[in-house]
Amino acid sequence: MNMTLTSPQRAENIDGKAAARRLLAEVAAECRAFVDQGHHPTLAVVLVGDDPASQVYVRNKLRTAEEVGIRSLEYRFPANLSESELLATLDKLNLDPLVNGILVQLPLPRHINEQAILRAIDPLKDVDGFHPENVGGLVHGQAVLTPCTPAGCLRLLQDYCGDLSGKHAVVVGRSNIVGKPMAALLLKAHCSVTTLHSRSQDAAALAAQADILIAAVGQPEMIDASWIKPGAVVIDVGINRVTRANGSSRLVGDVDAASVSTVAAALTPVPGGVGPMTIACLMQNTLQATRLQTASAVLSHCG
Numbered sequence: 001m002n003m004t005l006t007s008p009q010r011a012e013n014i015d016g017k018a019a020a021r022r023l024l025a026e027v028a029a030e031c032r033a034f035v036d037q038g039h040h041p042t043l044a045v046v047l048v049g050d051d052p053a054s055q056v057y058v059r060n061k062l063r064t065a066e067e068v069g070i071r072s073l074e075y076r077f078p079a080n081l082s083e084s085e086l087l088a089t090l091d092k093l094n095l096d097p098l099v100n101g102i103l104v105q106l107p108l109p110r111h112i113n114e115q116a117i118l119r120a121i122d123p124l125k126d127v128d129g130f131h132p133e134n135v136g137g138l139v140h141g142q143a144v145l146t147p148c149t150p151a152g153c154l155r156l157l158q159d160y161c162g163d164l165s166g167k168h169a170v171v172v173g174r175s176n177i178v179g180k181p182m183a184a185l186l187l188k189a190h191c192s193v194t195t196l197h198s199r200s201q202d203a204a205a206l207a208a209q210a211d212i213l214i215a216a217v218g219q220p221e222m223i224d225a226s227w228i229k230p231g232a233v234v235i236d237v238g239i240n241r242v243t244r245a246n247g248s249s250r251l252v253g254d255v256d257a258a259s260v261s262t263v264a265a266a267l268t269p270v271p272g273g274v275g276p277m278t279i280a281c282l283m284q285n286t287l288q289a290t291r292l293q294t295a296s297a298v299l300s301h302c303g
């Protein structure tokens with residue numbers, strides 16, 4: 001019996017960096033148009049405390065804003081900032097006509113109520129799309145500001161798969177900032193959607209029926225080939241820093257890439273996949289917020 005040992009199929013790499021560059025080029029062009037009309041899109045980023053990962057992400061956001069021509073304002077506060085002081089800062093930013101987007105980097109120190117802070121941001125300036133009004137609008141299929149990571153994942157899927165109508169997508173993870181809005185966006189793209197609790201008994205068996213799997217569970221390398229239908233497209237939202245035996249640390253996703261890439265048709269790398277798209281979609285949201293505000297300013301001016 002001749003056993004032709006074919007090398008296991010390698011999943012195609014879905015290049016988030018290249019996709020982000022394409023989106024950022026569109027954003028930069030639109031930003032120039034706003035500046036030519038005399039309005040400089042402006043993003044305010046608020047960071048409370050000194051969480052190292054948050055410092056990296058905020059630095060990426062501010063650097064990318066500068067690259068595309070968005071003016072960024074950075075507000076850094078010590079971890080002992082009171083909730084009322086943070087609310088007072090948000091009131092000022094909400095009322096400032098020169099500020100178009102407001103982002104409060106999560107997580108916040110435990111003594112601050114995150115929901116109260118997110119609800120205090122003007123929904124029209126909520127470039128994270130976390131405000132309940134924007135979440136409700138998303139579920140109702142309205143054109144509202146949408147969370148950056150799910151929006152980035154959807155864009156990667158549409159770039160790779162084209163029309164998603166009728167595809168079966170599984171979302172592993174139910175967080176407010178990824179899992180839940182991801183499911184809403186996939187429904188809006190006419191997918192059949194299964195949202196899985198990662199620890200439910202038959203999670204892997206259910207996941208292995210899907211054409212698309214989104215891993216957003218926050219467990220390093222948990223999703224292996226047993227969760228994947230051969231030929232499925234896998235989007236890895238995970239961003240876990242793990243330490244090697246020799247003490248050095250590396251970034252891994254929620255997907256066991258070595259295992260999954262022998263069965264999946266395509267997979268996003270970590271880093272270099274969803275992360276850059278998250279940042280690019282934040283820039284796109286800042287322009288969308290600018291568009292919404294300049295449009296409503298014109299309407300109110302016309303009376």
Ligand SMILES: Nc1nc(=O)c2c([nH]1)NC[C@@H]1CN(c3ccc(C(=O)N[C@@H](CCC(=O)O)C(=O)O)cc3)C=[N+]21
Pocket residue numbers: 056057060103104105106107128148149239251270271272273274275276278279
């Ligand atoms: N209000 C708020 N909005 C957020 O959107 C938000 C947040 N808080 N808190 C944390 C999560 C996480 N997040 C990432 C952003 C960029 C990368 C990113 O640039 N990742 C790079 C690697 C960066 C690195 O080297 O660590 C990559 O995957 O290629 C990752 C994760 C946004 N988040």
Ligand SMILES: [Mg+2]
Pocket residue numbers: 221222223224256
């Ligand atoms: Mg495993």
